[in-house]
Amino acid sequence: MVTRLDAKMFDSEAENTWCPGCGDFAILRSLKMALTDLDIAPHEALVVSGIGCGSKLPDYMHVNGYMTMHGRPLPVATGAKLANPDLQVIVVDGDGDAYGIGGNHFLHSCRRNPNITHIVEDNQIYGLTKGQYSPTSDLGFVTTTSPDGAIERSLLPVAVAIAAGATFIARTFAGDPRHMAAVIAEAIKHQGYSLVDVLQPCVTFNRVNTYDWYRQRVYKLEDDYDPTDLDAARARAYEWADRIPLGVIYRNDEVQTYEEQVLPLKAGSPLASTLKLQAEPAPGQYEPLKEQFL
Amino acid sequence: MIVEMAPQSTNDLSIMIGGDAGQGVESSGAGFALALARAGLHVFALQDYRSRIRGGHNFYQVRVGERPLYSHRDPVELLLALTPQSIPLHLHNMQEGAAVIFPQKWEDVDVSHLTKHGLKVDRLPLMEIAERHGSRLMLNTAVLAAASALTGFPLKYMEQVIRENFGRKSEELADTNAAVAQEAYDVTLDHFGDSFPHRIKPIEGAPKRMLMHGNEAIAFGALAGGCRFISAYPMTPATSIIEWLSAVPDDYGMVTKHAEDEIAAVCMALGASYTGARAMTATSGGGFSLMVEAMGLSGMTEVPLVIVEAQRGGPSTGLPTRTEQSDLLFMVHASQGEFPRIITAPGTIEQCFEAGWRAFNLADKYQCPVVVATDQALAANLRSLDMDTVDPEAVEIDRGATLTPDDVDTLSEEYRRFRFSDDGISPRAMPGRETAVLTVPSDEHDEHGHINEEPEVRIRMMQKRMQKLKTAEAEIKPPLLYGPEDADLTLVTWGSTTGNCLDAADEINAAGGSANVLQFIDIWPMPVDPVRHALDRCRRKVAVEQNYTGQLALLIRMTTGVAMDDVLTKYDGRPFSPREIIEGVGMEVASGNKA
Ligand SMILES: Cc1ncc(C[n+]2csc(CCOP(=O)(O)OP(=O)(O)O)c2C)c(N)n1
Numbered sequence A: 001m002v003t004r005l006d007a008k009m010f011d012s013e014a015e016n017t018w019c020p021g022c023g024d025f026a027i028l029r030s031l032k033m034a035l036t037d038l039d040i041a042p043h044e045a046l047v048v049s050g051i052g053c054g055s056k057l058p059d060y061m062h063v064n065g066y067m068t069m070h071g072r073p074l075p076v077a078t079g080a081k082l083a084n085p086d087l088q089v090i091v092v093d094g095d096g097d098a099y100g101i102g103g104n105h106f107l108h109s110c111r112r113n114p115n116i117t118h119i120v121e122d123n124q125i126y127g128l129t130k131g132q133y134s135p136t137s138d139l140g141f142v143t144t145t146s147p148d149g150a151i152e153r154s155l156l157p158v159a160v161a162i163a164a165g166a167t168f169i170a171r172t173f174a175g176d177p178r179h180m181a182a183v184i185a186e187a188i189k190h191q192g193y194s195l196v197d198v199l200q201p202c203v204t205f206n207r208v209n210t211y212d213w214y215r216q217r218v219y220k221l222e223d224d225y226d227p228t229d230l231d232a233a234r235a236r237a238y239e240w241a242d243r244i245p246l247g248v249i250y251r252n253d254e255v256q257t258y259e260e261q262v263l264p265l266k267a268g269s270p271l272a273s274t275l276k277l278q279a280e281p282a283p284g285q286y287e288p289l290k291e292q293f294l
Numbered sequence B: 001m002i003v004e005m006a007p008q009s010t011n012d013l014s015i016m017i018g019g020d021a022g023q024g025v026e027s028s029g030a031g032f033a034l035a036l037a038r039a040g041l042h043v044f045a046l047q048d049y050r051s052r053i054r055g056g057h058n059f060y061q062v063r064v065g066e067r068p069l070y071s072h073r074d075p076v077e078l079l080l081a082l083t084p085q086s087i088p089l090h091l092h093n094m095q096e097g098a099a100v101i102f103p104q105k106w107e108d109v110d111v112s113h114l115t116k117h118g119l120k121v122d123r124l125p126l127m128e129i130a131e132r133h134g135s136r137l138m139l140n141t142a143v144l145a146a147a148s149a150l151t152g153f154p155l156k157y158m159e160q161v162i163r164e165n166f167g168r169k170s171e172e173l174a175d176t177n178a179a180v181a182q183e184a185y186d187v188t189l190d191h192f193g194d195s196f197p198h199r200i201k202p203i204e205g206a207p208k209r210m211l212m213h214g215n216e217a218i219a220f221g222a223l224a225g226g227c228r229f230i231s232a233y234p235m236t237p238a239t240s241i242i243e244w245l246s247a248v249p250d251d252y253g254m255v256t257k258h259a260e261d262e263i264a265a266v267c268m269a270l271g272a273s274y275t276g277a278r279a280m281t282a283t284s285g286g287g288f289s290l291m292v293e294a295m296g297l298s299g300m301t302e303v304p305l306v307i308v309e310a311q312r313g314g315p316s317t318g319l320p321t322r323t324e325q326s327d328l329l330f331m332v333h334a335s336q337g338e339f340p341r342i343i344t345a346p347g348t349i350e351q352c353f354e355a356g357w358r359a360f361n362l363a364d365k366y367q368c369p370v371v372v373a374t375d376q377a378l379a380a381n382l383r384s385l386d387m388d389t390v391d392p393e394a395v396e397i398d399r400g401a402t403l404t405p406d407d408v409d410t411l412s413e414e415y416r417r418f419r420f421s422d423d424g425i426s427p428r429a430m431p432g433r434e435t436a437v438l439t440v441p442s443d444e445h446d447e448h449g450h451i452n453e454e455p456e457v458r459i460r461m462m463q464k465r466m467q468k469l470k471t472a473e474a475e476i477k478p479p480l481l482y483g484p485e486d487a488d489l490t491l492v493t494w495g496s497t498t499g500n501c502l503d504a505a506d507e508i509n510a511a512g513g514s515a516n517v518l519q520f521i522d523i524w525p526m527p528v529d530p531v532r533h534a535l536d537r538c539r540r541k542v543a544v545e546q547n548y549t550g551q552l553a554l555l556i557r558m559t560t561g562v563a564m565d566d567v568l569t570k571y572d573g574r575p576f577s578p579r580e581i582i583e584g585v586g587m588e589v590a591s592g593n594k595a
């Protein structure tokens, strides 16, 4: 596809602080590639992040960005999308953000179906706080806060997302940037909430789930796999320990987005209304609303 | 029912309606208030209910007058009892010679006991009338009509309200209730004629008046101020703000979002505001506790945020349906670190409307969180208001240094979101144009919005942000003084308590005393010089607050060094009555004076 854009347009002058070899570099590259391929320019997108290593991504990219709080990018993004549906809104956060502290927002975003893309940099560890176990850490995983090995079973994000009603669920791997870019592009194109769980090696604090560990287990979904088949998706959602499927595991294009169903939006977005009123307050329009108090 | 007569009055009485939750106490009370307002009278209506849907005693108190009223008044002249328990419960709060309306069916009511209390009581077949027309549920209709007859208030006002209320369900129900009302009215009139000394007389040709509470006024103000986004999570007493805005017709483009929790609610508002829309959230103390971290995010990223905090009795779940003003210091200090914030505390419904739109101007101009602090009494109690109290023409939309997409297109130099400036304000662009791509981080950052922890950058950014508070001071409202300037007593107050203090001061002055009221509206940043100046002129300053520790008094002392002479506090969840204030400040209340 020929586009107006060049991935370099997304380069930022900010100093990058990720560890050499960190999977986040590839995620950053793939996101730039996907946006370039989809012809979405830096000013047309908004990347909202949480707090963590991966959540620094908007700083390392020339794009509209809101780096928020630990676990909170989904509601910030939801509000932004509702207020200005023209923005291409993408959330990038960590497994701690998305599945731990922000778990409630994850659940409700799945069932709400706002037209935003959610990329989770899932390194199965808390990177920025230097190595504690996360909701996706495997049973027995030893960290500073689980010195005897994690005794909570790990969360299966794909299974949870299916159960919660997500309309697009994919997994990809930071060791395969091309696959990642393609999956992210698919997710962005999807109308509705799209989850992309990215297996992202943390080379500094996760010495178990390394590039090799993932490579030994991941496989791409077969060409004849049908992601609209809910039962098939459910079966793949539980595959983890030995074989880990990559690709679009589930999609349902029949569900309307949240924004499409908000009736007041048909009168114009909150941003458009605010701008219009800023130019022309039109006080007369409120007089009829006084009747109810008489 | 009574026949005797202590003081006589016209258009100056308090009526109490008591009953069980689920008996229609609220709809009856609000209906009575509406009928009175339509008859050209001023009303103040207070609702007292428990946090439960069925059972438990509730009451509604309606005060009538010919001038604007700012508080309820105890004791009452008329009790309408929908359950027998109402009578003993409110006996202590009845004026000498007051009337009690209740159905004669209640054999257990000890009439002689009531008579001993100075109440002359008679029995009326109200329940029989309701039952004869089909249901004892219509008792409240019968009771309202009886009250009309007793006070000489023409039935047509009450009948219209009754018809409207029931007409929503069915025409037939409206007709039956109207018939019950007529019969109850006639029976009562036959019995008592015009013997009841407290009369209600419609004021012919009076201007139309609205009946509104503080939450509606704030919501209306916000809408008129260009707010088109609210995300909130239901919490009494703030819920009616998102409910009212959700009922605004769709063609206004008012987007409302009931979020999954208050953290999401405040974050959605921030996301919407980041794009350039005017956005808000509303909650009570418990929800505000959850919003605290995001308030700091607004401060750090300089994204405007309007939060309404309608306080209720705390701590924890506390007194969920009752009033308190105990979150003031919390609002002033909420969230880690230091950043500018503005706290404005309307005290009247008129001020609620203004706060509703002005909060957005403040938030846009100073790019910081603005808290509109109210309390349950202000949020939920109804008052009659002149039509122009809510004047959309008077609303100004001032977005300060907010750059529209068109402004951004004409920028002559590279856009820097957090550009240093003398007044601390950096023009804020909306995302969406090539010339102003902007990233806002919760980490400390440089002018471009890149994360930066260098000491020089940190120091300048802190100074830039905090400077905004200094800049804002120019438009911070000084405290408002009501009443004679050189009074012997100044009631220093804020929020809904202002209304109670105004009525108390009126009573004191009417009885030959000398009192005024100093109301704090903009509480943070504290307008230090005007406050010192105002307090310097006071003789005896008594802070009147609905909390335990006297938080406004503490804050005044902290910021100005000026101490109050006394602090009068109340923390039982019930608003001060003027009488309690007068007694609380140690003034004599002449007996028979209905303070
Ligand atoms: C409310 C809150 N609690 C805790 C923290 C500290 N904290 C920062 S990042 C982080 C976890 C990061 O893990 P993850 O989300 O997986 O991101 P990663 O660093 O692995 O990319 C925590 C606990 C915080 N910033 N805010």
Ligand code: SF4
Binding pocket: A017, A018, A019, A021, A022, A023, A024, A053, A054, A123, A127, A128, A201, A202, A203, A204, A205
């Ligand atoms: S700590 Fe881990 S996740 Fe963080 S930058 Fe280093 S490698 Fe990446």
Ligand SMILES: [Mg+2]
Binding pocket: A052, A094, A095, A096, A121, A122, A123, A124, A125, A126, A127, A134
């Ligand atoms: Mg992580």
